[in-house]
Amino acid sequence: MARAAERIRLTMGHLARSPAVVAAPTSCQTLNSPPHKLRKEFERICQQEVKVPGLVVMRDVAIAKSEFVPDQRAVSKLQDFQEDPELFRYCTLPQVLKYVECFIGPDIMAMHTMLINKPPDAGKKTSRHPMHQDLHYFPFRPADRIVCAWTALERVNRQNGCLVVLPGTHTGTLKEHDYPDWQGGVNKMYHGVRDSTLQHQRVHLQMEKGDTVFFHPLLIHGSGMNQTQGFRKAISCHYASSDCYYIDVKGTTQENIQDEVKELAAKKYPMAANISFQDTWAFRGRLVQGERRSL
Secondary structure, X not given: OHHHHHHHHHHHHHHOOOOOOOEEEOOOOOOOOOHHHHHHHHHHHHOOOOOOOOOEEEXXXXXXXXXXXXXXXXXXXXXXXXXOHHHHHHHHOHHHHHHHHHHHOOOEEEEEEEEEEEOOOOOOOOOOEEEEOHHHHOOEEOHHHEEEEEEEOOOEOOOOOOEEEOOOHHHOOOOOEEOOOOOOOOOOOOOEEOXXXXXXXXXXXXXXXXXXXXXXXXXXXXXXXXXXXXXXXXXXXXXXXXXXXXXXOOOOOOHHHHHHHHHXXXXXXXXXXXXXXXXXXXXXXXXXXXXXXOO
């Protein structure tokens, strides 16, 4: 009870500073890993100067294979950078963790890490990210003990494809997801909500470099096209309380993403052909604060 009361006190203290808290300013001047260091490490990985175990490098579906070059122009996203010390330092920032603790408690696991490098749209609108709920990808619960921190590494606006959210949808349930039927194609694992009845007003989160937004895994969100000539960079981490537990998603709306993840894992690591969906998450999870209990 004392721990719960302290969490409520801290949360109310943060909320009292603004009538409508959407993003928390984490100035790049105060970050232990400022944006230019994160950018430099990203470039080193793209140029294959450093190999990171377990890292997944993703490319935009509209980029032809003939255009693949060993630099950032060929890479749209890095996933699972937990074994890269420089990038993972972001996940341990006290400026971020003080807010994360308000949402999920003191025992904090970093479960999913991404550095997004949204490319200029190639004319097929593939730089969009369909509206989705992050919980669709996660075989662990409860949802209220999971939170995402998403930090802009430069100014993010509607022109270069800022986040778009449907406020209030975090109070709903997990919806069915699948690939949207887009003419220009859809990037790998970019599943979207299959619900044409959503009538919520969209809010565009325009952010300055260093700003951070925190959101619930049931919040429906996505991002628009990058209509500029530059790359829109951001870094994020999904945190979960180490008290969370794994669930079996067989027979649920998450079974399609489970099968896709297992198929990719088997291709990348043939010796792990029988690995479970839950195991793929247990391998990438890392403790950042407190004690590792269940996850």
